[in-house]
Amino acid sequence: MTIAGMLLVNQPGSWGAIYPPLEHAEWHGWTPTDLIFPFFLFIVGITTWISLESRRARGASEGDLVRQILKRGLIIIALGLLLNMFPYEKIERFTQLRYTGVLQRIGLAYMFGALIAFRTNLKQQIVASGILLIGYQVLMTIVPVPGKFGLPGGLFLHTRDQHLAAWVDRAVMGGHLWSGSHTWDPEGLLSTIPAIGTVILGVIAGRWINSKQPLPERIAGLFAAGCIAMVAGLMWNWSFPINKSLWTSSYVLFTAGMGAATLATCMWIIDQYRVTWWTKPLAIYGMNPIIAFWGSGAMARLIYSVIKVPCGGETKVALQRCVYDTAYVSWLPPKLASLAFAVTFVLVWLGILWILYRKRIFLKV
Numbered sequence: 001m002t003i004a005g006m007l008l009v010n011q012p013g014s015w016g017a018i019y020p021p022l023e024h025a026e027w028h029g030w031t032p033t034d035l036i037f038p039f040f041l042f043i044v045g046i047t048t049w050i051s052l053e054s055r056r057a058r059g060a061s062e063g064d065l066v067r068q069i070l071k072r073g074l075i076i077i078a079l080g081l082l083l084n085m086f087p088y089e090k091i092e093r094f095t096q097l098r099y100t101g102v103l104q105r106i107g108l109a110y111m112f113g114a115l116i117a118f119r120t121n122l123k124q125q126i127v128a129s130g131i132l133l134i135g136y137q138v139l140m141t142i143v144p145v146p147g148k149f150g151l152p153g154g155l156f157l158h159t160r161d162q163h164l165a166a167w168v169d170r171a172v173m174g175g176h177l178w179s180g181s182h183t184w185d186p187e188g189l190l191s192t193i194p195a196i197g198t199v200i201l202g203v204i205a206g207r208w209i210n211s212k213q214p215l216p217e218r219i220a221g222l223f224a225a226g227c228i229a230m231v232a233g234l235m236w237n238w239s240f241p242i243n244k245s246l247w248t249s250s251y252v253l254f255t256a257g258m259g260a261a262t263l264a265t266c267m268w269i270i271d272q273y274r275v276t277w278w279t280k281p282l283a284i285y286g287m288n289p290i291i292a293f294w295g296s297g298a299m300a301r302l303i304y305s306v307i308k309v310p311c312g313g314e315t316k317v318a319l320q321r322c323v324y325d326t327a328y329v330s331w332l333p334p335k336l337a338s339l340a341f342a343v344t345f346v347l348v349w350l351g352i353l354w355i356l357y358r359k360r361i362f363l364k365v
Helices: 002-010 032-058 062-086 103-119 122-141 164-173 192-209 217-234 248-274 278-286 290-308 317-327 333-356
Strands: 308-311 314-318
Touching: 002 032, 002 122, 002 290, 002 333, 032 062, 032 103, 032 192, 032 248, 032 308, 032 314, 062 103, 062 290, 103 122, 103 192, 103 217, 122 164, 122 192, 122 248, 192 217, 192 248, 217 248, 278 290, 278 333, 290 333, 308 317, 314 317, 317 333
Parallel strands: none
Antiparallel strands: 308 314
């Protein structure tokens, strides 16, 4: 569901015509769209713990596990950089390369989260997540932002590019930032610290899911913990606002709680009551997440900007615009047309992934 949702919100027919739940929050606050990325990192934490335990059971040494963690993380980061460069037709793709991105954050958060989980027990993992989240709030709210007359960073959280995280990104990466701003980055360096906390909270959930407790107890425990975390995150919001772009500590706790409650609900429906008729397409998306994300991102760049076709009396129009105007805008209201295009994009990729699934082709890192 997370992967399909990611494609749905990333590829609307028009960015100027989107239903509010499919948009990110303007700054502070959240929408359903703001849950997708943290859900993915939360699931990364769950599968990390299950994978580590499985490999340990098969006799893997500590060195083998560390090498696997580093290899996976570096491959994911490299795939993110390659996607940022795509389609490689202009030298600017390399000289003005954005260093950060969704896959880069996933790779870094996975590596550090897995290495912490690898050598710690449950109590230490709880402490580690607390240190990351509380430490990040201290950095962002108490530490002065350079060039701001010694004023604490908390006074600038309402701005997009005057807070400490934006200053760090500019100082370290210079002009290699998100093209939407060039002055701050939604997947920046400092905000990756609490994203590691999201992975560790997923690891803690994975320990519980993978325990020997009866299934109803695991479902109830996961749901209860998720609800408590959501409430705690909403209370934390009073002092450190929920904000995806800053990946604030309250956002980590709230979204991890929402992820746990959502997963518990799915386990209750699917595992306990065996209502599975609707799950096959989602399972197919989940079997090839890297191909789905990387391939859809590459396809979007091609059809939105690279491939030009004659359309509607114009000689060169982006393929996406031609399809969108001809097949959707011509008979649907703007927002519904934009949503219909996004749904079609999701279904096209379901077809691609279904073919790969039937041929047993899976990209694993």
